[in-house]
Amino acid sequence: MPRIVGLESSSFDPERYRQAFGDNHGDDITTDGLLSSVSTIREATTDDLRNALRASPLFVKTGAK
Amino acid sequence: MISEIDWERFLFAVLELVEHQLGCPDTLLLDRDIVREIAERARETVGSYNKESPNVPKIAGHIAFWVRKLKPVSFEQHATEKFLAVNELVSLYAALAFCDQYHERRSQHHRAVIYRLPPRVVVDWATTMRFHSHSPHSTALIFEILMGSVLPEME
Numbered sequence: 001m002p003r004i005v006g007l008e009s010s011s012f013d014p015e016r017y018r019q020a021f022g023d024n025h026g027d028d029i030t031t032d033g034l035l036s037s038v039s040t041i042r043e044a045t046t047d048d049l050r051n052a053l054r055a056s057p058l059f060v061k062t063g064a065k
Numbered sequence: 066m067i068s069e070i071d072w073e074r075f076l077f078a079v080l081e082l083v084e085h086q087l088g089c090p091d092t093l094l095l096d097r098d099i100v101r102e103i104a105e106r107a108r109e110t111v112g113s114y115n116k117e118s119p120n121v122p123k124i125a126g127h128i129a130f131w132v133r134k135l136k137p138v139s140f141e142q143h144a145t146e147k148f149l150a151v152n153e154l155v156s157l158y159a160a161l162a163f164c165d166q167y168h169e170r171r172s173q174h175h176r177a178v179i180y181r182l183p184p185r186v187v188v189d190w191a192t193t194m195r196f197h198s199h200s201p202h203s204t205a206l207i208f209e210i211l212m213g214s215v216l217p218e219m220e
Contacts, residue, residue: 029121029163030069035078037165038075040176044180049086052188053086053087053184053187054088058148058150058192
């Protein structure tokens with residue numbers, strides 16, 4: 001015969017369960033805001049980053065001998 | 066909220082950024098149909114949080130996941146140099162641009178985290194996104210941590 005297990009007075013609350021991912025404070029994101037962030041990231045690009053990317057084994061030169 | 070974003074315009078700007086970072090101007094192609102697919106998939110999986118307005122790092126994680134999964138970026142035929150993890154790099158920087166919109170965490174410290182990721186971390190991140198398994202939710206968690214308050218203030 002099967003058994004059902006569980007505490008007699010479980011505190012499981014379906015309403016709270018549905019809110020498991022709590023942070024609901026999204027901001028208003030606009031395309032222009034995103035473009036502005038991309039532009040700022042571009043200005044912060046350093047030669048160190050470019051050198052690291054180009055030194056990666058995943059950076060390949062086609063037709064190179 | 067994210068349904069109002071002009072994805073093609075945004076990702077085109079990220080491609081320009083990545084061309085600049087790689088030192089490979091005028092070499093990248095963006096597939097318009099896949100961009101539309103990314104927008105649809107991201108809208109659906111972000112919806113899994115069942116939140117009216119999920120915070121920005123969550124959206125960033127889902128965008129990063131779908132860009133690296135669906136791979137809308139390729140190189141022109143004439144390109145003589147290629148970065149094989151270009152979709153992964155685009156996905157990372159698209160997500161970081163989203164994180165920069167996180168007004169609640171938009172201190173100089175958090176913006177510095179976005180703009181000054183160590184080059185080794187950027188390369189490792191793009192590489193692991195190419196080779197290993199990442200879910201939309203685990204990717205979102207990475208951005209939650211990145212934008213969280215666990216790092217010391219850097220002024």
